[in-house]
Amino acid sequence: xxxxxxxxxxxxxxxxxxxxxxxxxxxxxxxxxxxxxxxxxxxxxxxxxxxxxxxxxxxxxxxxxxxxxxxxxxxxxxxxxxxxxxxxxxxxxxxxxxxxxxxxxxxxxxxxxxxxxxxxxxxxxxxxxxxxxxxxxxxxxxxxxxxxxxxxxxxxxxxxxxxxxxxxxxxxxxxxxxxxxxxxxxxxxxxxxxxxxxxxxxxxxxxxxxxxxxxxxxxxxxxxxxxxxxxxxxxxxx
Numbered sequence: 699x700x701x702x703x704x705x706x707x708x709x710x711x712x713x714x715x716x717x718x719x720x721x722x723x724x725x726x727x728x729x730x731x732x733x734x735x736x737x738x739x740x741x742x743x744x745x746x747x748x749x750x751x752x753x754x755x756x757x758x759x760x761x762x763x764x765x766x767x768x769x770x771x772x773x774x775x776x777x778x779x780x781x782x783x784x785x786x787x788x789x790x791x792x793x794x795x796x797x798x799x800x801x802x803x804x805x806x807x808x809x810x811x812x813x814x815x816x817x818x819x820x821x822x823x824x825x826x827x828x829x830x831x832x833x834x835x836x837x838x839x840x841x842x843x844x845x846x847x848x849x850x851x852x853x854x855x856x857x858x859x860x861x862x863x864x865x866x867x868x869x870x871x872x873x874x875x876x877x878x879x880x881x882x883x884x885x886x887x888x889x890x891x892x893x894x895x896x897x898x899x900x901x902x903x904x905x906x907x908x909x910x911x912x913x914x915x916x917x918x919x920x921x922x923x924x925x926x927x928x929x930x931x932x933x934x935x936x
Contacts (some may be wrong), residue, residue, distance in 0.1 A: 699732050699909055704739040704883040705816075705828070706875045707799045710775045715882040715895030717782040722901035728909050736807070736816050739881045742793075750794040750831045763873035774847045775864070778895075785825035792830030797866065802842055804862035805855050815845035849899040887912060 703719070705712035723729050747880045757768035772788040779786035799819055806815040818841050823830045830837065835856045842852035873883065876891065884901070886894040886908035892901065 699728070699887050699905075700735060701732055701887075701902055701905075702737050702885045703734045704878055705868070705881045706735045706739050706741045707796050707816075707819045707823050708741055708793055709881050710779070710824065711895040712882040713784065713786075713824050713832075713885075714778050714782055715773070716816075717784055718821065718895060718898045719882075719884065719901045721898040722905060723783070725898075725902065726905050726909075727742075728905075731909075732905070734813065736803060736812055737873065738803065738866040739808075739873050739878070739883070740796055740800065740870065741881070742795070743797070743870070745795045747795045747798065750792050750829070753791045754789070755794050756793055779824070783916060785821070785827060787827070791824070792829050793829070797863075798835075798838060798856060799830075799857055800869075801862040802838060802847075802852060802864045804865045805851060806842070806845060806847060809847055809851075811846045815842065815847070818845050 701723075703716070703720075705716065716727045723732060723734075726732065754765045754768045754772070757763070757771065761768070768911045769789065776786040776788040785894075802811055803815055803819075808810040819830065822828070822841055828837070831840075836854070838850055838856065843849050873881075876885065878891075878893070880893065882893075882895060884904070886892070886904055889911065890904050891907050892904050
C-alpha cells in the first residue's frame with residue numbers, strides 16, 4: 699500500500715502531522731507493507747528565493763492580527779509539537795521560499811533518502827537556531843549531506859534552477875486535481891484522503907480501512923494452467 703503525503707517544510711502542521719502519522723504507522727501491523735512517498739506543495743509559491751522575513755511579521759500581516767496574537771498562535775503550536783515529542787522554536791524563526799527544498803527532496807527520492815531529508819529539513823526549520831533560508835545554498839548542502847546525499851549532487855541541483863522543477867510543479871498540479879487546498883494532505887492507495895494533522899487514532903483508522911479494502915487483482919481464469927511460482931516452474935506431465 700502506498701501513502702502519499704503532500705506537505706511543505708514551512709508548514710508547522712505538516713511537521714506535527716508527520717509525527718502523528720508515523721506514530722500510527724509504527725503501531726500498524728502491516729507497516730512493512732506500506733510505502734511512504736513525500737510530495738511537493740508550496741504554501742507560498744510566488745515568494746522569491748531571497749525574500750526572507752520573520753515568521754511573526756508574516757503571520758501578523760497575512761491574518762490581520764497583532765504580533766502578540768501571532769506569538770500566542772506559535773506558543774500553541776509549540777505545545778502541540780511538544781506533545782508529539784518534537785522540539786519547536788516559538789520565536790526567532792524566519793520564512794522564505796521552499797522551492798529549492800522541494801527540488802532537493804526530489805533528488806533525495808531518486809537516491810532513496812527522501813524520508814531522511816524531509817525529517818532533517820523539518821528539524822532545521824522548526825527546532826534549530828540556524829536559519830534554513832538566510833544562510834545560503836551551502837546550508838542546504840550541509841543538511842543534504844547529513845541525510846546521506848552527495849554534496850556535489852546537491853550543489854549541482856542548486857546550481858541548475860530547472861533541476862527537478864518540473865517534478866515539483868507536477869506534484870503541485872496533482873494536489874490541486876485531488877482537491878487539496880492545504881497541507882498536510884495524505885492519500886492512501888489513491889482511495890482515501892486525510893486532510894490536516896489529525897490525531898494518530900484517525901491515521902490508524904485510515905490505514906486499517908485502506909489496507910482492508912485493497913482489491914486483489916481478479917483472475918480471468920484459474921483452471922490449473924502451468925505457471926511459475928515460489929517453488930519453481932511445474933514440469934509438464936506427458
